[in-house]
Amino acid sequence: MIGVNKWFGDFHVLKDIELTVRAGERVVICGPSGSGKSTVVRCINRLEAHETGLIRVDGIELTDDARSVAAIRSEVGMVFQQFNLFPHLTVLENLMLGPMKARGLSRADAEARARRYLDRVRIPEQADKRPGRLSGGQQQRVAIARSLCMEPKVMLFDEPTSALDPEMISEVLDVMVELAEDGMTMVVVTHEMGFARKVADKMVFMDAGEIVETGPPETFFANPSSERCRTFLGQILHH
Amino acid sequence: MGRMRTPVALLLPFLLLAGCASSSTWGWYVVNPMTPAGWTNLKFLMNGMGATILISLIAAAISIGLGLVVALPGLSHRRWLRILNRIYVEFVRSIPLLPMLFWVFYGLPLVFRAMGLNIPIDPFWGAIITLAISDSAFTAEIYRAGIQSIAKGQTEAAQTIGLNYVQTMRHVILPQAIRRILPPLANQFIYIVKMSAFASVIGMQELTRRANELVVTEYRPLEIYSFLILEYLVLVLVISAGVRWLERRMGADERG
Numbered sequence: 013m014i015g016v017n018k019w020f021g022d023f024h025v026l027k028d029i030e031l032t033v034r035a036g037e038r039v040v041i042c043g044p045s046g047s048g049k050s051t052v053v054r055c056i057n058r059l060e061a062h063e064t065g066l067i068r069v070d071g072i073e074l075t076d077d078a079r080s081v082a083a084i085r086s087e088v089g090m091v092f093q094q095f096n097l098f099p100h101l102t103v104l105e106n107l108m109l110g111p112m113k114a115r116g117l118s119r120a121d122a123e124a125r126a127r128r129y130l131d132r133v134r135i136p137e138q139a140d141k142r143p144g145r146l147s148g149g150q151q152q153r154v155a156i157a158r159s160l161c162m163e164p165k166v167m168l169f170d171e172p173t174s175a176l177d178p179e180m181i182s183e184v185l186d187v188m189v190e191l192a193e194d195g196m197t198m199v200v201v202t203h204e205m206g207f208a209r210k211v212a213d214k215m216v217f218m219d220a221g222e223i224v225e226t227g228p229p230e231t232f233f234a235n236p237s238s239e240r241c242r243t244f245l246g247q248i249l250h251h
Numbered sequence: 252m253g254r255m256r257t258p259v260a261l262l263l264p265f266l267l268l269a270g271c272a273s274s275s276t277w278g279w280y281v282v283n284p285m286t287p288a289g290w291t292n293l294k295f296l297m298n299g300m301g302a303t304i305l306i307s308l309i310a311a312a313i314s315i316g317l318g319l320v321v322a323l324p325g326l327s328h329r330r331w332l333r334i335l336n337r338i339y340v341e342f343v344r345s346i347p348l349l350p351m352l353f354w355v356f357y358g359l360p361l362v363f364r365a366m367g368l369n370i371p372i373d374p375f376w377g378a379i380i381t382l383a384i385s386d387s388a389f390t391a392e393i394y395r396a397g398i399q400s401i402a403k404g405q406t407e408a409a410q411t412i413g414l415n416y417v418q419t420m421r422h423v424i425l426p427q428a429i430r431r432i433l434p435p436l437a438n439q440f441i442y443i444v445k446m447s448a449f450a451s452v453i454g455m456q457e458l459t460r461r462a463n464e465l466v467v468t469e470y471r472p473l474e475i476y477s478f479l480i481l482e483y484l485v486l487v488l489v490i491s492a493g494v495r496w497l498e499r500r501m502g503a504d505e506r507g
Contacts, residue, residue: 057410057411059407059410059411082413082415085410085411085413086413088411089411090407090408090411092404092407092408094402094404096402096404096405096407096408097408098405098408098409098423098427099427100426100427100430109412109414109422109423110412110413110414113413113414113418113422114412114413114414114415114418115413155408158408158412159411159412161412162412162413
């Protein structure tokens with residue numbers, strides 16, 4: 013992302029965002045609410061359109077052209093705060109829909125792939141239930157598996173644990189840690205600093221639509237250079 | 252047996268009225284199935300049932316398809332498409348059914364002829380076209396409300412797994428919306444069945460027309476129109492029961 017700007021009406025949500033994520037890199041974005049961190053992630057796969065600047069994913073520039081949007085979305089998986097599973101389909105059908113309709117896989121291939129990723133998020137036994145019957149943590153793991161079924165090169169996580177009860181957060185984070193260990197490129201918006209310490213290659217702190225500070229987690233946590241970042245970390249680490 | 256209680260209770264007023272058959276006001280003999288003349292009259296009246304059902308079914312089917320076609324532009328982010336939707340809905344919704352029926356039946360063939368086309372419009376298709384178009388403005392609004400009620404996150408999730416617009420609608424949004432709009436759609440179907448009575452004025456041999464014709468020969472309007480109302484009541488009750496059965500099935504599907 014080079015010099016990306018975005019406005020919601022008169023409100024300048026993103027100000028000259030510069031962010032590079034290399035293949036295999038894990039980037040964690042944090043910051044106070046309303047700082048624009050979710051918007052950054054949503055711009056990467058065009059759920060929001062940026063107004064100026066350049067966004068390039070795997071060599072493809074993101075423009076208004078529907079083909080570039082489709083090409084980038086096929087490389088980028090996304091996990092939402094509210095899971096956004098399809099309530100009228102079973103877990104298995106949720107996972108098979110994308111591979112069958114967007115990738116043209118046969119039913120049998122799509123089902124085999126879906127079961128493989130359900131195993132990976134450790135809920136194979138829930139395959140035939142509807143999402144409404146699952147706990148929040150299970151639903152979010154299904155959502156992660158649904159994204160993985162598209163075999164993306166990059167996974168975006170938009171506050172994946174913020175809607176979960178505390179006891180379910182770790183089961184989702186465990187899956188994400190494993191994903192990171194397998195070498196997935198990840199951009200994660202989260203307040204889970206324990207997770208960030210464990211997996212992040214790069215920390216990004218945003219406030220008021222700007223990237224205030226970027227750095228490797230060791231220096232980021234031990235010795236943040238900006239006052240705003242220090243205050244924020246103080247608030248979320250010792251409450 | 253419990254499920255039968257409501258229809259029977261609804262029929263009660265008519266049974267009570269029928270009980271007055273002995274008084275001079277009522278002459279139920281016109282539709283008494285025990286007498287040959289009554290039985291002939293009864294068959295004559297009920298023979299309109301097929302046409303009423305067929306007109307209503309075809310008109311409803313067209314309206315359900317057309318309503319979706321009209322609704323989708325109304326949900327577009329393109330302004331001119333939304334304006335197109337508004338014009339159609341506001342215009343069609345404002346035309347009373349009877350004038351529209353006259354326009355379609357007597358006027359539309361002239362429009363066709365001016366265009367060099369020879370398309371005759373018989374009462375059957377005249378009624379269907381009118382009912383379908385008139386109703387489509389309402390079904391379009393029902394669809395719009397139903398689709399808008401599905402959370403935005405559903406569309407976003409569908410987009411992130413690579414589905415295009417048509418796939419998103421077909422596999423994610425409409426299956427969820429349809430469950431919510433089934434009750435208002437059923438309402439519209441009942442409305443169509445009742446409005447199909449207007450087809451009698453352009454000579455369509457449906458329930459109301461048959462009743463009108465029999466009244467002219469028998470001069471027993473009270474009995475014959477009472478029986479006519481009973482016929483519509485039965486039709487609508489059957490539809491209601493069918494819709495409730497559908498809703499239960501779909502509801503079970505959602506929870507399962």
